[in-house]
Amino acid sequence: xxxxxxxxxxxxxxxxxxxxxxxxxxxxxxxxxxxxxxxxxxxxxxxxxxxxxxxxxxxxxxxxxxxxxxxxxxxxxxxxxxxxxxxxxxxxxxxxxxxxxxxxxxxxxxxxxxxxxxxxxxxxxxxxxxxxxxxxxxxxxxxxxxxxxxxxxxxxxxxxxxxxxxxxxxxxxxxxxxxxxxxxxxxxxxxxxxxxxxxxxxxxxxxxx
Numbered sequence: 001x002x003x004x005x006x007x008x009x010x011x012x013x014x015x016x017x018x019x020x021x022x023x024x025x026x027x028x029x030x031x032x033x034x035x036x037x038x039x040x041x042x043x044x045x046x047x048x049x050x051x052x053x054x055x056x057x058x059x060x061x062x063x064x065x066x067x068x069x070x071x072x073x074x075x076x077x078x079x080x081x082x083x084x085x086x087x088x089x090x091x092x093x094x095x096x097x098x099x100x101x102x103x104x105x106x107x108x109x110x111x112x113x114x115x116x117x118x119x120x121x122x123x124x125x126x127x128x129x130x131x132x133x134x135x136x137x138x139x140x141x142x143x144x145x146x147x148x149x150x151x152x153x154x155x156x157x158x159x160x161x162x163x164x165x166x167x168x169x170x171x172x173x174x175x176x177x178x179x180x181x182x183x184x185x186x187x188x189x190x191x192x193x194x195x196x197x198x199x200x201x202x203x204x205x206x207x208x209x
Contacts, residue, residue, distance in 0.1 A: 007191060010059040010070035015157060015176045020069070023183060024202050025192055027069075032058040036072065036083065044076045044106055049123060052108035056119075064115035067191055071110070073176050075152030077103040082152045091142045091153035095163070098152065099133035105152070105174045111185045120185050124178035126169035128156070133163065 009020055012031040020027060032055040038047040056070035075082040077097055085091040105126045112119040146160060147153035154160035156167075156174040172179045183202070186192045195203040 006066050007186075008059060008063060008066045008068045010055045010068050013176055015155075016071065019172055019175065019177045019179055020182070022179070023186070023192065024195060025186075028066075030059050030063065030068075032056075032070065034058050038081055038083075044074060044079075044081050045123065047081065048072050048074050048106045048108040049121065052110040053112075053119075053121065056110040056112045057114070060112050060114035065113070067111060067113045067118075067189060069109070069111050069182070069185075071107055071177055073105065073107040073151050073173075075103055075105055077101070077152075084149055084151055085147065085153045088142050088148075091147055092138055094153040095130075095133065095138045095141065095147075096135075098130045098154075098163075099138065100130060102127055102129040103152070104128070107173050107176065107178055109178065109181060109185065111189055113189075118189065120188060122178075122181050122185060124170055124173045124181050126167060126171070126173045126178075128167050128174055129165045130163050131165040 007025060007027040009016060009027050009029050010032045012029065017029060034054045036051050051072035052070050055072065056068045060068040082094050085094055105128055107124045109122045110119065141159065141163065144159060146155045146158050154163055156164060167174060170178045170180060190205050192202040193205045
C-alpha cells in the first residue's frame with residue numbers, strides 16, 4: 001500500500017487486507033512462506049497459535065524494525081481441524097460434515113516487532129451454526145469455487161453466508177481477522193490513535209510509521 005509503512009500484514013489473504021484497510025492506517029503486505037500443516041497430535045489451539053507466531057517471526061526476521069501482524073484461521077468440528085480443501089471432493093465432505101450443526105472458528109493473531117523484542121498474541125473463537133443442507137445445495141455451492149482456498153471450504157462474507165444459520169461471537173473472525181481484537185492490539189502497541197482528520201477512524205500514532 002504505502003512503501004514506507006511500518007506496519008506489515010503477513011498475509012496475502014484479500015479478506016484480511018480489506019478488513020485491516022478499514023482501520024485507516026497504512027500497511028504493507030508481505031506474505032510468509034510458513035508451512036500451515038498441523039503436527040501429529042497437535043491440538044487446534046496449539047496449532048493455530050504456533051502458525052500465527054511462526055508467520056510473524058518469519059516476516060519479522062526479514063523486517064526487524066517493522067511491526068508485523070500475522071494470523072491463522074482454522075475451522076474445528078468434532079475435534080477435527082478443517083483447513084483449506086485440497087479438492088472439490090474434499091470441499092463437499094467438509095460442508096456435509098458442517099451442515100445442520102455447530103462448529104468453531106479459531107483465529108490466532110500475533111503482533112510483533114523483532115527488533116524491539118515485542119510480541120502480543122491473542123486468540124478469538126466464534127461459534128457458527130450451519131442450517132441443514134441438501135446434497136444438491138452442497139454441490140451447487142462447491143461449484144462456485146468460492147470456498148476453494150478457505151478454511152472449512154466456505155466464505156462467510158460471500159455466498160457462503162447463505163449456508164449459515166447463526167453466528168455467536170466475532171463475525172470478522174469468521175472472515176479471517178477479528179477486528180475488535182486487532183484494533184486493541186494496535187492500540188496497546190501505540191501504533192494507532194483516534195484520527196482527527198482523513199478518511200479513517202484511526203491514524204498512525206505520532207512518531208510511528
